[in-house]
Amino acid sequence: MRVIAGTARSLRLKTPEGMDTRPTTDRIKETLFNMLQSYLPDAVFIDLYSGSGGIGIEALSRGARHAYFVENNKNALACITHNLQVTKFVERATVLKQDVLSALQGIHEKEVDVIFMDPPYGRGYEKETLRVLGNMPYVTEQTLIVIEASLENDFSYLEQMGFVLTKEKKYKTNKHIFCRKA
Numbered sequence: 001m002r003v004i005a006g007t008a009r010s011l012r013l014k015t016p017e018g019m020d021t022r023p024t025t026d027r028i029k030e031t032l033f034n035m036l037q038s039y040l041p042d043a044v045f046i047d048l049y050s051g052s053g054g055i056g057i058e059a060l061s062r063g064a065r066h067a068y069f070v071e072n073n074k075n076a077l078a079c080i081t082h083n084l085q086v087t088k089f090v091e092r093a094t095v096l097k098q099d100v101l102s103a104l105q106g107i108h109e110k111e112v113d114v115i116f117m118d119p120p121y122g123r124g125y126e127k128e129t130l131r132v133l134g135n136m137p138y139v140t141e142q143t144l145i146v147i148e149a150s151l152e153n154d155f156s157y158l159e160q161m162g163f164v165l166t167k168e169k170k171y172k173t174n175k176h177i178f179c180r181k182a
Helices: 026-039 054-061 074-087 100-105 125-133
Strands: 044-048 066-070 093-096 114-117 144-150 163-170 174-181
Touching: 026 054, 026 144, 026 163, 026 174, 044 054, 044 100, 054 066, 054 074, 054 114, 066 100, 074 093, 100 125, 114 125, 125 144
Parallel strands: 044 066, 044 114, 066 093, 114 144
Antiparallel strands: 144 174, 163 174
């Protein structure tokens, strides 16, 4: 896995061994960031269920001002720390070593521009995370929330939770859901 574009372009990133994480492939990451590019300059970016940190690092490389990485897997945290050092983004990053729902309470930004989440598939973490995000003062109608999920994952509940679906991009094995607060 590597950084696709920006100031850290082509740098190789370490990924955790084993099946606990699913790093987003370079091709899907490139497609995702082509859609996100206009949101990134000077942005505050949150990478939930960070894994190797590749998504947040890509955001920093492409101009985000600051990124939060939220992960509680020990091996994944070691990869995030290593990758931030290799890309020289340590000063622009905050790594929160805890579960996502607790970490969201500890972020004290006036407004967050982009929140990306790639939780383990099939466990319903997306819905619970959105419930908490809906109550966070830094999540405004301008905040873009992107969820990486399996193709089978149903998001028909978004409207009931106070979110509006703005875009859905399907790939062979998964999809990205883009939404905002209504």
